[in-house]
Amino acid sequence: MLRWLRSRWQREQTRRHPPASVVALKHNRIYVLPTLFGAIYAATAVLVLIGAINYQLSLAYLFAFVLIGLGHAALLQSYRNLLKIELRTLATEPVFAGDTAHFPVSLSNPGKPPRRALNLSLRGHPASWIEAIDRDDTAIAHLPVATLARGWLGMPTMRIDTAYPSGWCKAWSYANLDARCLVYPQPEANAPPFHGENGDRGQRRVRGDDDFAGLRNYVPGDTPRQIAWKQFARLDALLVRQDDRVEGQTWLFDWHTLPELGTEARLSRLTAWVLAAEAAGDRYALALPGTTLPRGRGPAHRHACLRALALFGQTPS
Amino acid sequence: MSDTLPSRALYALIAALMMALLPHLLTLPPWLALLIIAVPVWRASLVYRGKALPSRWLRYALMLALLALVFWQFRTLIGRSGGVAMLVSLIAIKLLETHGRRDAAVLTLLGYFASGAMFLVSQSFWMLLWALATAVALTTQLMAWQRRSDRFERDEAWRALRMLAEATPVILLLFLLFPRLSGPLWSMPEDRGGASSGLSDVMSPGSFTNLALDDSPAFRVSFDGEAPPVSTMYWRGPVFERFDGRNWQQLHDDTGVRPTAIAVGPTVRYSMLMEPNERSWLLALDLPVRWPERTRLTSRFQLVADAPLTQRRRVDIVSSPGWHAREPDAVLRRNLDLPASGNPKARALARQWQTLSAPARVDAAQQWLRAGRFSYSLTPPLLPGPDPVDDLLFTTREGFCEHYAGAFVFLMRAAGVPARVVGGYLGGERNAGGDYWLVRQADAHAWTEVWLDDRGWQRVDPTAAIAPNRINQGLAQSVTDAARLPGVLRNEAPWLKGLRQHWDATVFQWNRWVIGYDAQRQMQLLNRLGIDALASMAFIGWFAALVLTLLAGYAVMQRWRSRPPPRDAAMRSWLRFIAKLDRAGIAAYPGETPTALIQRATGALPGHRDALDAIARCYLAARYGEDHAALDELRTRVRTLRLSRAP
Numbered sequence: 036m037l038r039w040l041r042s043r044w045q046r047e048q049t050r051r052h053p054p055a056s057v058v059a060l061k062h063n064r065i066y067v068l069p070t071l072f073g074a075i076y077a078a079t080a081v082l083v084l085i086g087a088i089n090y091q092l093s094l095a096y097l098f099a100f101v102l103i104g105l106g107h108a109a110l111l112q113s114y115r116n117l118l119k120i121e122l123r124t125l126a127t128e129p130v131f132a133g134d135t136a137h138f139p140v141s142l143s144n145p146g147k148p149p150r151r152a153l154n155l156s157l158r159g160h161p162a163s164w165i166e167a168i169d170r171d172d173t174a175i176a177h178l179p180v181a182t183l184a185r186g187w188l189g190m191p192t193m194r195i196d197t198a199y200p201s202g203w204c205k206a207w208s209y210a211n212l213d214a215r216c217l218v219y220p221q222p223e224a225n226a227p228p229f230h231g232e233n234g235d236r237g238q239r240r241v242r243g244d245d246d247f248a249g250l251r252n253y254v255p256g257d258t259p260r261q262i263a264w265k266q267f268a269r270l271d272a273l274l275v276r277q278d279d280r281v282e283g284q285t286w287l288f289d290w291h292t293l294p295e296l297g298t299e300a301r302l303s304r305l306t307a308w309v310l311a312a313e314a315a316g317d318r319y320a321l322a323l324p325g326t327t328l329p330r331g332r333g334p335a336h337r338h339a340c341l342r343a344l345a346l347f348g349q350t351p352s
Numbered sequence: 353m354s355d356t357l358p359s360r361a362l363y364a365l366i367a368a369l370m371m372a373l374l375p376h377l378l379t380l381p382p383w384l385a386l387l388i389i390a391v392p393v394w395r396a397s398l399v400y401r402g403k404a405l406p407s408r409w410l411r412y413a414l415m416l417a418l419l420a421l422v423f424w425q426f427r428t429l430i431g432r433s434g435g436v437a438m439l440v441s442l443i444a445i446k447l448l449e450t451h452g453r454r455d456a457a458v459l460t461l462l463g464y465f466a467s468g469a470m471f472l473v474s475q476s477f478w479m480l481l482w483a484l485a486t487a488v489a490l491t492t493q494l495m496a497w498q499r500r501s502d503r504f505e506r507d508e509a510w511r512a513l514r515m516l517a518e519a520t521p522v523i524l525l526l527f528l529l530f531p532r533l534s535g536p537l538w539s540m541p542e543d544r545g546g547a548s549s550g551l552s553d554v555m556s557p558g559s560f561t562n563l564a565l566d567d568s569p570a571f572r573v574s575f576d577g578e579a580p581p582v583s584t585m586y587w588r589g590p591v592f593e594r595f596d597g598r599n600w601q602q603l604h605d606d607t608g609v610r611p612t613a614i615a616v617g618p619t620v621r622y623s624m625l626m627e628p629n630e631r632s633w634l635l636a637l638d639l640p641v642r643w644p645e646r647t648r649l650t651s652r653f654q655l656v657a658d659a660p661l662t663q664r665r666r667v668d669i670v671s672s673p674g675w676h677a678r679e680p681d682a683v684l685r686r687n688l689d690l691p692a693s694g695n696p697k698a699r700a701l702a703r704q705w706q707t708l709s710a711p712a713r714v715d716a717a718q719q720w721l722r723a724g725r726f727s728y729s730l731t732p733p734l735l736p737g738p739d740p741v742d743d744l745l746f747t748t749r750e751g752f753c754e755h756y757a758g759a760f761v762f763l764m765r766a767a768g769v770p771a772r773v774v775g776g777y778l779g780g781e782r783n784a785g786g787d788y789w790l791v792r793q794a795d796a797h798a799w800t801e802v803w804l805d806d807r808g809w810q811r812v813d814p815t816a817a818i819a820p821n822r823i824n825q826g827l828a829q830s831v832t833d834a835a836r837l838p839g840v841l842r843n844e845a846p847w848l849k850g851l852r853q854h855w856d857a858t859v860f861q862w863n864r865w866v867i868g869y870d871a872q873r874q875m876q877l878l879n880r881l882g883i884d885a886l887a888s889m890a891f892i893g894w895f896a897a898l899v900l901t902l903l904a905g906y907a908v909m910q911r912w913r914s915r916p917p918p919r920d921a922a923m924r925s926w927l928r929f930i931a932k933l934d935r936a937g938i939a940a941y942p943g944e945t946p947t948a949l950i951q952r953a954t955g956a957l958p959g960h961r962d963a964l965d966a967i968a969r970c971y972l973a974a975r976y977g978e979d980h981a982a983l984d985e986l987r988t989r990v991r992t993l994r995l996s997r998a999p
Contacts, residue, residue: 075461083469092471093475095471098487099468101487102468105515105516109491151498
């Protein structure tokens with residue numbers, strides 16, 4: 036029963052807050068309730084009222100009503116502190132499983148009064164704090180989510196709340212933002228070094244003397260030092276020297292060479308190898324069932340390999 | 353992060369709390385006020401110098417010491433004066449242990465409460481303004497705590513003021529319609545018997561002379577219809593029947609037999625707004641025939657409240673100026689009592705009249721006073737001798753109303769006519785603007801009543817025999833040394849009088865409608881709307897209608913605020929231009945930039961190249977450069993543009 040209710044609630048929430056990459060907080064999607072401080076404040080107002088009744092002080096009556104009226108105004112102010120804020124998702128940075136992913140969200144204040152003291156959090160995760168968004172200004176919050184598993188991590192429902200200006204009541208709203216973060220497999224800690232002999236076609240390259248072994252086309256991630264500037268001047272094309280001294284070795288990391296491990300463990304080890312090879316400046320290729328990535332090096336290649344590992348066995352979405 | 357103490361927010365809190373404490377501190381003895389104020393000042397200096405808070409033991413010791421001093425001063429820690437003093441001390445001490453936002457929150461709430469208690473000190477208009485300013489200050493500093501940052505934001509004070517403005521409909525609605533209870537929920541024993549002002553319940557030589565120098569208001573009266581002549585406005589207070597040779601006192605014993613009084617003739621209907629005086633006399637005109645709840649008429653025809661007036665109170669009274677009374681003989685006998693000896697000359701004088709009829713004796717005594725060249729003075733010589741009546745009548749011949757009233761009653765009793773002294777006020781100052789009468793303490797007066805068998809009690813004012821102007825024209829015209837009176841009681845420049853009366857009229861309306869707004873007035877207001885009870889359908893209907901109107905107004909305001917921003921003038925002209933292009937056969941694509949559209953248009957309509965380019969230039973300058981000249985040019989160019997149809 037409880038589970039049914041909870042799933043019902045979730046569905047209702049999703050219906051009320053449909054996923055979108057831009058969400059403006061609408062008036063009927065903002066909820067306001069008094070806080071404990073607000074309740075004690077109300078009790079203070081009632082105490083003043085009791086005093087007014089007892090001592091028959093007309094102005095104390097008036098002042099008690101001023102306190103009540105201020106409380107009501109504070110409720111509206113808290114509500115308006117959220118109203119019409121525009122939330123946008125920004126590009127996420129991939130992380131390794133077990134690390135904390137951050138969903139960057141930009142908040143724009145289209146109105147005149149500054150929005151202050153905003154608390155943002157993704158369901159079940161630590162909150163981030165925005166002190167103020169001035170008129171027509173934008174603030175960016177990075178909302179952390181602890182990751183557990185590799186693959187695509189959808190952005191959980193975001194909660195934005197505020198007790199500004201008075202602290203007597205809390206206004207909050209939910210937003211389902213359409214964003215996802217790629218989570219790489221967790222690299223195996225202390226993974227055994229990759230042995231070329233064990234690897235199927237691990238090749239050891241002959242070390243060059245001082246000259247370069249050849250030229251290849253520039254790929255993003257190559258350092259300026261590697262670019263063949265002479266050839267660039269002559270041919271007007273960016274070429275990169277394949278310098279053996281920098282390059283080291285070439286490896287093929289193959290899924291099939293690790294039959295003794297389970298799927299996730301294999302992915303973990305392959306991830307660790309990819310990272311190690313990249314750090315060592317080696318070239319590497321990756322072979323997974325159904326996917327093979329040719330030899331390469333540099334951040335783009337690294338990302339392609341890790342992405343393939345992250346999404347291995349998962350239905351593309 | 354959440355529990356650090358931003359120093360600026362703390363200064364703001366201390367300042368706002370000082371605002372809340374100030375009116376209370378002014379009522380405390382100066383040494384205690386200074387002691388209490390030293391604590392927040394110390395706290396602020398600790399923050400300024402970045403020092404730590406004093407140790408816990410020192411704080412507790414300070415708190416105990418302060419509370420002990422308050423107890424020593426007030427003999428209590430609860431109720432009106434002691435309780436407020438304790439609240440003030442607690443706020444000061446609590447400041448010494450502010451660690452974080454939680455303590456700031458507690459202090460802020462105490463500050464609001466102390467602001468509410470300000471009205472125990474005074475219910476003046478200024479006090480209300482001060483309390484509102486304090487509430488705004490407290491709310492403003494609260495925002496800094498919410499932001500958790502140590503910066504001032506200037507707009508926050510405006511935001512707090514705005515909140516107050518937004519709260520106004522709620523405040524007014526509640527103020528007017530919240531059910532007012534009459535009578536206290538409980539009473540503190542020490543709330544009674546504060547320093548009373550005005551008339552005292554003992555009349556001794558000099559007691560009215562002191563009042564004559566007091567220009568503070570005693571009460572204000574508005575008559576329903578024609579006001580009676582000022583010379584008959586005798587506001588009846590204490591009745592003094594016992595004479596001990598020097599002082600006149602009230603008799604509080606009741607004979608058990610009540611006098612009967614019959615009112616004759618027309619009645620006067622009026623409403624009095626009494627200033628708090630810690631007494632219960634309501635000072636009605638003779639003879640009250642209808643009076644409000646929680647008041648009663650005594651056997652001496654005084655209208656008294658059931659409890660001393662500790663705050664302003666409004667009473668609606670109907671009096672009948674003409675009346676007869678029948679008194680039990682015991683009362684009349686008491687009103688002949690004199691001390692066994694003393695004042696032989698006065699007794700001898702009275703004995704001469706004993707052969708006359710009672711009314712003739714009264715006339716004879718008045719005649720004697722009128723012929724005696726007595727003077728009416730604010731500074732009569734003291735009468736320290738054993739026979740003060742003799743000294744006044746035969747030696748000094750100088751006195752104020754209480755001297756003559758006392759002496760006259762002495763003569764009457766000595767001549768065998770039952771007589772008594774009545775204290776109260778005479779006359780008042782009419783405020784033309786506000787259509788009411790202001791009666792000051794200085795209008796305090798003493799007169800007499802004599803009993804004539806066939807006519808009952810008759811008012812005789814010996815002062816009228818000595819200084820007739822006092823009755824008709826007031827004090828300043830009648831005493832010999834008017835220069836001693838406070839400024840407002842003397843004859844003053846007309847413009848000054850006008851100004852003062854205007855101010856007093858404002859105060860009167862304030863007292864009447866805001867401070868005097870009680871259960872009775874609330875009912876009056878509701879009656880005008882056709883509501884006769886708070887639980888009636890009519891009331892619920894009105895209330896619901898009011899609330900709905902407010903809500904609807906708020907909804908409309910919100911709608912208005914969230915309406916789409918008006919497309920600016922440049923955009924409007926541009927849209928008109930696009931419509932013209934459309935008619936010429938060139939449709940704008942969605943999302944097409946102005947430059948791209950113009951390029952396409954000039955390609956299709958080469959003859960209009962200059963006009964189109966100019967329009968594009970003006971549009972961009974007007975819309976993005978906010979150039980008003982370009983906007984005007986754009987308008988005329990679009991309006992006058994005539995396009996031939998594109999091929």
